[in-house]
Amino acid sequence: MPESKIRVAVVFGGRSSEHAISCITAGSVMAAIDRDRYEVIPIGISPDGRWVLAPADQQLAVSDGRLPQVSGDGAALALPFDPSSGGLLVVPPGEVPQVLGAVDVVLPLLHGPYGEDGTIQGLLELAGVRYVGAGVLASAVGMDKAFMKIVWAAQGLPVGPYVIIGDRAWRNEDERKRKIVEIRELGLPVFVKPSRAGSSMGITRVTREEDLEAAIETARAHDPKVIVEAAVNGREIECGVLQGLDDGPAEASMPAEVVMAGAHDFYDFETKYLDGSSSLAIPPRLPDEVIAELRRMAVQAFDALDCEGLGRVDFFYTDDGRLVLNEINTMPGFTPTSAFPQMWAATALPYPDLVDRLLQTALNRPLGLR
Ligand SMILES: Nc1ncnc2c1ncn2[C@@H]1O[C@H](COP(=O)(O)OP(=O)(O)O)[C@@H](O)[C@H]1O
Ligand SMILES: [Mg+2]
Numbered sequence: 351m352p353e354s355k356i357r358v359a360v361v362f363g364g365r366s367s368e369h370a371i372s373c374i375t376a377g378s379v380m381a382a383i384d385r386d387r388y389e390v391i392p393i394g395i396s397p398d399g400r401w402v403l404a405p406a407d408q409q410l411a412v413s414d415g416r417l418p419q420v421s422g423d424g425a426a427l428a429l430p431f432d433p434s435s436g437g438l439l440v441v442p443p444g445e446v447p448q449v450l451g452a453v454d455v456v457l458p459l460l461h462g463p464y465g466e467d468g469t470i471q472g473l474l475e476l477a478g479v480r481y482v483g484a485g486v487l488a489s490a491v492g493m494d495k496a497f498m499k500i501v502w503a504a505q506g507l508p509v510g511p512y513v514i515i516g517d518r519a520w521r522n523e524d525e526r527k528r529k530i531v532e533i534r535e536l537g538l539p540v541f542v543k544p545s546r547a548g549s550s551m552g553i554t555r556v557t558r559e560e561d562l563e564a565a566i567e568t569a570r571a572h573d574p575k576v577i578v579e580a581a582v583n584g585r586e587i588e589c590g591v592l593q594g595l596d597d598g599p600a601e602a603s604m605p606a607e608v609v610m611a612g613a614h615d616f617y618d619f620e621t622k623y624l625d626g627s628s629s630l631a632i633p634p635r636l637p638d639e640v641i642a643e644l645r646r647m648a649v650q651a652f653d654a655l656d657c658e659g660l661g662r663v664d665f666f667y668t669d670d671g672r673l674v675l676n677e678i679n680t681m682p683g684f685t686p687t688s689a690f691p692q693m694w695a696a697t698a699l700p701y702p703d704l705v706d707r708l709l710q711t712a713l714n715r716p717l718g719l720r
Contacts (some may be wrong), residue, residue: 379411
């Protein structure tokens, strides 16, 4: 029996500012994987990018208000990108590398740059290893809020007005002035964001023009590419999407409304993870036909980027009754209390079955160009 187990490498942590969130997700996913069918290899990536074989008993939850983190000590791991080299290499300190063996599927539970953005997906493509979730292009486009909007708009999907500020434009005095003029046309308030980040890191809601430059610098601390968006007045509704089974079309979950209580202006990092001031309403209190339209549009948004595996599509439902796309997350938060698993649980797919479905879809997909 043990010999026929499917070997799953769960990769977590990583170099982005969402390191801790990824660890928390990995803790819950590994607890839900059926060990009678799967053998789990926990692979941590430290904040400075070292791959290590993580201890099986590592604490991957918030404890005493402290966020979990992968330590870069211990046996280093390497994934040789030569598909014939036979799988993962492990390098214990001071010893020669040993082949740890081939893995059947990788579950890259990484959020943000160097994980959710196509980089690790590229490594896995080169190594000829199957993995869960979006491929290189979809991951990269789904990470970059500017390109995501460009691709959606080109396919007729509704996105709000925005201005992109590249690094060179911001450093050049004339171009910077032109960008400020463009931003003025968006009106106030605006949301200033790093183009490639997540968990609301580096995002500021700006209500006065004199605060704009500081907000752009805050975003630039995360990403030299910044996007400034007109604020959309509306409720926030999220919808889970899964790749179809047996070559069928992608499927959308029952959506959820993010309900915020308390003093927060928007769905910021604290509201998301720390102070418990947000909750999910599943199903959202919306007319049935709006829910149906939103689910259709979530699948279109997923397909527009050639996504695979899973995605969470986030919308605004405006005060005047329109749906506007905000963003897609190709590796959404995935603890049992996160929106994505909650929405699927409300769509008759409990957490362990959801994890199993992701692994099965990844195992069934062909290697190479798809
Ligand atoms: N254009 C916008 N209009 C209104 N609220 C916004 C807008 N953009 C972002 N927000 C608020 O900021 C939050 C985080 O923005 P989002 O683009 O989803 O970034 P992240 O990838 O970090 O989650 C949203 O959930 C929403 O509360
Ligand atoms: Mg978001």
